[in-house]
Amino acid sequence: MEWKNLSFKKDGNIAILSINRPKALNALNTQTLRELDEAITEVEKDEEIYVLIITGEGRSFVAGADIGEMKDMSSLEARKLAHKGIKVFRKIELMEKPVIAAINGFALGGGCELAMACDIRVASEKAKFGQPEVGLGITPGFAGTQRLSRLVGPGKAKELIFTADVIDANEAYRIGLVNKIVSMEKLIEESINLANRIACKGQIAVRLAKTAINRGMETDIETGMSIERELFGQCFSTEDQKEGMRAFLEKRSPNYKLK
Ligand code: CO8
Helix, strand or coil: CCCCCEEEEEECCEEEEEECCHHHCCCECHHHHHHHHHHHHHHHHCCCCCEEEEEECCCEEECCECHHHHCCCCHHHHHHHHHHHHHHHHHHHHCCCCEEEEECCEEECHHHHHHHHCCEEEEECCCEEECHHHHHCCCCCCCHHHHHHHHHCHHHHHHHHHHCCEEEHHHHHHCCCCCEEECHHHHHHHHHHHHHHHHCCCHHHHHHHHHHHHHHHCCCHHHHHHHHHHHHHHHCCCHHHHHHHHHHHCCCCCCCCCC
8 A cells, every 4th residue: 555645554463554744743634634534445445454553653643634735725625624534534433443543742633633533542652632723713623622522521622622732641641532651662562562452352342342332422321232232242143252252161262263
C-alpha cells in the first residue's frame, strides 16, 4: 500500500498506520483524509490483520485539520470537509477490528478527534491534547463535541472546548481521555504488546465485543443488554468458541481460526 501522506507496516497480525506529513505536524488535509479512508478499507479487507495501530510520524500525532486549507472555505465547503472527516473517523470506530491510537505528540483538534475514534489510546509522555478550535473561531467539526463529552463527561468536555486549553498526557490520563502513558521510546513497542495481547484471543469474540460496546453506548441499557445477548449467542455458532473452551478444559493454549 503506497500513499503520499501515510506510511503503512504490517508485522504478523498487527498493522501500523502512520500519518506522515511531519512538516505540517501531520495536519489532516483533504488528501490525507482520503488516503486514511482508503487505508482503512484496505485494513478492513486484509484478513491477516487483527489489530490496527494508528500513530504519527515525527513530533506530532495530528495537529488538527489543515488550517491553511480551511481558511478561505465557504460554509458549504466546510460542511463537506467536516462530513468527510466524520465519515472516515466513524469508519474507524465501526470497523470490526480493534484500533489502538499510539499518540506520540500533538493530538489537537482533528487529531484529538482521530484518537477518540480509536478504541484504545496509548499516549507517550510527550503527547498533548486539546480541542483548540474556538481559538480559531470555529467549533470542533470531526465529532469532538460528541466523543469528548462521552469519554470524559460533558462538564470536562465543555471546559476543554470552551477554553481551548491544551493538556499534557498526565492530565489526559487523569480525566480518562487516554488508557495509559508510556515513554516516547517505548510507545510503539508497548502499543504492539497491547495489540498482541488482543491478537492472541478469539478474534470473532473480540470483534463482537467491540460491536456490543459501541452499539450499547449509543442506546439505552435494556437495548444494549439485548444486543449483548444476541452477540453472545452468535459466539456459540463459531468453531472458535468450541476451541476456546476445549483448550481450557484440556489445559492447553487455544488455536483460534477465526471461524
Ligand atoms: N494546519 C496546518 N498547518 C499546521 C497545523 C494545522 N492544524 N498545525 C501545525 N501546522 C504547521 C505550521 O503552520 C508550521 O508550518 P510552517 O513550518 O510551514 O510554518 C508547521 O506545522 C510547524 O508548526 P509550528 O511552527 O506552529 O510548530 P510549534 O512547535 O511552534 O507549535 C503547535 C506546534 C502548538 C501544534 C502549533 O503548530 C499549533 O497550534 N497548531 C495548530 C493546532 C490547532 O489549532 N489545531 C486545530 C485545527 S482546527 C481542527 O482541527 C478542526 C477539525 C474539524 C474540521 C472540520 C472541517 C471543516
